[in-house]
Amino acid sequence: MRLLLVAVAALAACESSEAPARPPPPAPVAPVRGTGPTGPDTNIFATDYIGPNACGECHAANFAKWAGSLHRVMNALVTDPGAVIGDFSGVTISYAGGTATFSHDATGYALVLHKGATTRRYVVTRTIGRRGLQEYVGREAGTGDEVRLPFAWWPRAGGWFAQPSFDPWLGDGSHFDAYAPITEAWATRCPWCHSTYPFAQRIARDLGNGLDQFYQGDPDATSPRERLDVASQVTTGISCESCHLGARAHAAGAPIHFVPRGATPRSGAPVASTFTAESKDAAIVNTVCGQCHSGPSPRLADGTALRNSSEALDLAASPCTGVRCTDCHEPHGANARAADTETRAVAACTRCHAALAEPAAARAHAGHPDGAATCLDCHMPRLVLGIDRHVRTHRIASPTDARLYAAGAPNACNLCHLDRSTRWTADALREHWDVRLRVSAGDAPAGDTYLASREPAYRLIAAAAFVRRPDLLPAALPAITRGADDPLLYVRAWTHMILADRPR
DSSP states (O other), X not given: OHHHHHHHHHHHHHTTOOOOOOOOOOOOOOOOOOOSOOSTTOOXXXXXXXXXXXXXXXXXXXXXXXXXXXTTTSEEETTSTTOOOSOOSSEEEEETTEEEEEEEXXXXXXXXXXXXXXXXXXXXXXXXXXXXXXXXXXXXXXXOOOEEOSEXXXXXXXXXXXXXXXXXXXXXXXXXXXXXXXXXXXXXXXXXXXSBOOHHHHHHHTOOSSGXXXXXXXXXXXXXXXSOOGGGOSBSSOOHHHHHOOOHHHHTTOOOXXXXXXXXXXXXXXXXXXXXXXXXXXXXXXXXXXXXXXXXXXXXXXXOBSBSSOHHHHHHTSSOTTOOHHHHSOSSOTTOOHHHHHHHHHHHHHHHOGGGOSHHHHHHHHTOTTOOOOHHHHHSOEEEEOSSSEEEOSSOOOTTOHHHHHHTOOOHHHHHOTTSOHHHHHHHHHHHHOOOOOOOOOSSXXXXXXXXXXXXXXXXXHHHHHHTOTTTHHHHHHHHHGGGGOSSHHHHHHHHHHHXXXXX
C-alpha cells in the first residue's frame, strides 16, 4: 500500500505527460556469426542474417522509421544510450514488509531487495519495453542465468511497481514473493517475442503462433527448444529480419520474402511468391505479426480478448479475413499517432464496405446522425487492458452478439450509452437494425451494472468508459473510486491511472 501511495502522489506529474522522447539512433550491429546451412535458397539460419544496419544501407527511409520506433526498444541492453528510463538514483520503496532499492554507479545498474534476513542484489543487464512500461532483466550476484526482475517502472502510474500491480495474471499477488529466488531464466520466455533471432530457432521450439506453425524443424538440430540461444540474437530488440527473415541473399541481389525458405513445410504452408504478392496476402502478413501478438488472454463470452498481446488471435477470429495488420498500422514506425491509425483503420473498413465511405451513409448505418460513432466504436470498442490504458479490441465483431448480453458483459453500445439499460439497447437494435435480442437484465443503467460486477475486467472497462463520458462521470465517481481499495493490486493501480485521466 505504501508503494501505491507513493505512486499516487506522483500521478499529478503524469496526467498531461507525453510519451518519452524518441530513443536515440541504434548503435551499429555487428554481422551475425553462426552455424547452419546457407545459400540463395535459405533465409532462416543464423548465417542468413545480416542485421538492421546492413538493411538501412538501401532502405534508409524505413530504417529511419524503425530507428525511432518502439519495436527497436522492446528489448535493449542497459549499456545502450538512453535505454533505461526508470529512476535508479538510489530510490528505495517499501513492498510487502521489505524494501527495494534501485541504484546506478560506475559499475552499472542494480536492484537490491531486502526483507528480514534476506538480501538479494541483482545486476541489471537488459530492459523490456519502454514507453508504457519498462521491465528489467538481471543476474543475481554469483549466479549465471539472467532473470526477469520483480519490479518495473510504470511512467503513467508514477513510479516503481511490483509485478502484481501491472500483471493481472498474478491475481491478488498472494503467491508472489518478490524476495524469493527467481528460478525461471529470462531466455525461456521474454526474448522469443522481444528480440530478433534466426527463424530456425523458432521452428525448433514449435511455438505455433505465427508462420512457424506451418513448418517442422530438423529433428537433428542442435538449437535449444525451450531457451532462446541469446548468443545468436540478431538484435536485442525487434528489427527488420524479425519480419523479413534473413536478408543475406537479398543483399546479394536475390528477392526478399516473408515466407521461410530452407524449412520443411507442413500442410497448408504458404507458397513463396513475389514479395509484393506476399505483402498483400493477409494470411501471410498477419501470421508474421502473429509471431509475437498471439499471447494468452481471458476472454469475453464472444471470444474477445481482455488483455493486450492477443491482437493477431482476435483478428484471425474476425469475419473480416481480408484485413491485414498493415492496413491500419505502419509496420516500420511503431509510434504512429492513434488518430492516424484510426483514420487508416476506417479506410480499411470502407475498402470492402464501399457504400459506407460516404459520411452520410456511414452516419445512417450507425444510427448516429451526429456522426458521434465510427466503425471502430461499434465494431472494435475499447475493451482491452493494454500496457497503461484501455485500447481497442482487434476482434472485429458486432455489438449484436447475444452471448455478451447473456453474460452481462460490456457491449459496444452501452460503453457509450452507460446511462441506458441493456433493455434500451435491445430495443434500439430492433428498431434500427431489426436485430432481436432476448435480454433478461432489468432497467438499471448498464454502466452501473458493470461497475458492480464481480468481474474485475468489467469494472475497469466501465471506469475507463465513464472517464470518456465526463457528463456522466460525477454520478459514477463514488463507485469508480472504490476500486482504489480493491483486494486486487492491479485493480487499485489501474483505478488510480483511470482517475488521473478524468477532466479537470
